[in-house]
Amino acid sequence: MRVAPKEIQSFRDDFTYSNSAEAIERFPFPFAEDEYRYSVNMEPHLPKGGEGSAYEHFLDIDEHYLSEMAEREKVLEEMPHRCLAMPHMDLACWDMIERIMVSLSEDYPDYFSLIRNGDHWSWENKLLNIKDQFTFGDSSSLPLPPLDYIGRQMQGDFALLDQREGDLFLDAGMITCPADWSLAFDAGMSFKEWHGPVPMAHGEGIFERALKYLIAIPVGKPVRRLNWTLTVNARMDTSPEKYHEWGHERTTVTPENVGGKVYLRVELQVLDRMPRSNAMMFSIRTYLLSLEDLVTNKEWAVRMHRALKTLPEPLINYKGLTRFHGTVVDYLSQFDPVN
C-alpha cells in the first residue's frame, strides 16, 4: 500500500517530524554489508521492492511531502540563494521541468496532472493547490524562474550539472536540505573540485571512475546510489549557512536520549541525462529515521551496529560524527547478539 501525504510536521524548533510504520518499512536502508567503505556504488534506477517501495518510481513522493515543501518555503524565504541557476542552464531547467512533470503525472495521477498541447502546457499539483498554464521553454510564462518553480513542488534537493570538457559542473540547483555542504560555495565547481573535502575516495580512484561512468549516461537510463550520515534531531536543513543553529546539537547526545535524538539520514541520489541540454540532473532525496524506529527492524540494527563500529576514523570525522559516534555504537550494540 502507498502512504498518502500527511499533515505538516516540523524539521526545526519543536521537531514534530515522525515516521509511520509504513514509512519505517519502506526506508531505504543503506548498509548492504557489515563494513561500510566508499565505492562506486551505482546501479540502474529500475523499480525495486514492489508497490510502495522507495524505489518504485523515478521520483519518490511519500507521507512527508507537505512537511518538506513547507520546510523548503521557510528556507527559501530566509535565503533565496539556496536556489541558483546560471543563465546557460536555462534549457537544462526546462528539460528538468519536463522530466519531473511527466514522471510525476504518470506515476502519481491522483496528485499531479499534466496536459500537453504542443508547447502549451497545463500543470496541476493537487497536493499544493497549484494550477498553472504556461508555454514550454518560455521562462516568462511561469510565475517563478523554472528551477525555483519546480523545485518547490518536489521532495528532495536538486542539482543540474553542465557537462563540458569531459567533466561536470555544478551550475544550477535547489539545495535546502544538504548534509553539510553549500550550493553557493560549490557553484561552478567541477566534479573533483566539489568532492574535494571527501577523505580516502580520491586516492582510491573512486571519483575518476564515477565521473567516467556519469559522462556516458544516455537519455532514459537513470542510475541511483545511496549516501548516508547521522543527524542530531530531525533537521532537514543541516547547511553550513545554518551551522550556528545545529552544530552545537552534536554535543547534546547522551546514552539516555540517543535512540530518539539521532537519525540515520539517507540520500537516495538519482542521476539522469537531460535530453536537449545534455546536462545531468542529480536528485538527492533525503530520508530521516530515528535509531529508535530503526532498531524495530532487528536485521538493520545488527547491520548498522557493525557498519558503524568498523567505520574508518577519517569517515567518522568527515561525516561529523566524532562527538557522538561512541554513544551510537554503544546503543546499537545491545541489539547485536555477537556482543
Place this chain on the structure above:
Amino acid sequence: MSVIDQISVKVSAVRQVAPMIKEFSLEAIDAELVPFSPGAHVVVTMAGAENEPTYRNAYSLMSNPQDNSQYRIAVRLQEDSRGGSLFMHHQIAVGDQLMISPPANLFAPEWMAKKHVLFAGGVGITPFLSYLPELQQRESEFELHYMFRSKQTGAYSDELSETLDKNCNNYDADKGSRCDIAAVMAEQPLGTHFYVCGPQSLIDSVRATADEMGIPASAVHWEEFAGAKPGQPFVVELSRSGIELAVASDSSLLETLEGADIEIPNLCRAGVCGQCVCKVAEGEVEHRDSYLSEPEKQSGQVMMPCVSRAAGERLVLDI
C-alpha cells in the same frame, strides 16, 4: 519509471544523398521520440533473417534536435565492412522496422567556447548537421571545413555552402581541392574549440597539428564512427558458465557475446564510453579502445569487447 529501453522505429524515407551514402528517416512506432542534444548518436539494431547475424552500429543523429517527429541518420556503404552498412544499403527500405537505443551523446559542443571550428570528413558531416541549428540560434561563431570525394561522399555540400555561405568551406578531393588543416588552425583566436569527425587519418592529423601548435588537448574533440574492425578469429571462454564461443574474424567479441544472449552494457560500440568493460581471466588482449588507461591495458585484466580482440587464439573472460 521513466526508463527508456529500445525504441522501435519505422523507416519513413530513404534518400541517396551521395554516391555511397544513404539517408534514412526514422519515425517512432508506438511511443514518442525523445528530444536529443547536438552531437548525439543512437545504436541501430539490424536483425537479419533467421541464421543471419544481427548487426549493431552507432550512427549520429543528423536531424534538427528541436524536431522530435523524426530522427535522421546517414550511412556510408563500406564494402569491406563487417556487414552493418551493407545491410542498411541493400536490405532496408521504406516501411521496414528497426530497433534503436535511446540517444547518447559523447560528442557535444562546448558551448563556452569562443569559436567552434568543425572538421568533417565524408560521412563525418552527420553529427555537425545537428550542431548547426543550435550554433545558429545561439549566434555562435563557427566555421565548417568539409572534406570529401564527390565520387563517393559529399552529401549536402551544396546546401551547406548555400545556407552557411562563408562559414562553410568545401574541399572535394576528386576535384583536387584539399584543406590545409594547419593553416586553418593557425588562424583561430584563443578559446577556439576544434571538432573532428571523419576517418582516423583526419582525426590523427588534427590532433597532431593541435599538439604542435600547443593547443590544449581539452580544446580538441573527436568522434570515431568506425567502430569495430575485423581481425583474426579466436575462441572465448566464459569462466563462470564454462561456455565457449567462436569469434569470427568479421564479428566483434561484443557481438559474439550478444549473439549468445549474454548482455553486456554498451553505448558507443567504438571503445570510447567505457560501458562494456569486461574482466579478463586468461589470454593476451589486443587493445583497440581509447577508454582504458595505459596501465589498465598493460595489466591485462580488463578489456573493451566492443572493439578489442584476443591477441592469440584463446581468451578467458571472468563473466
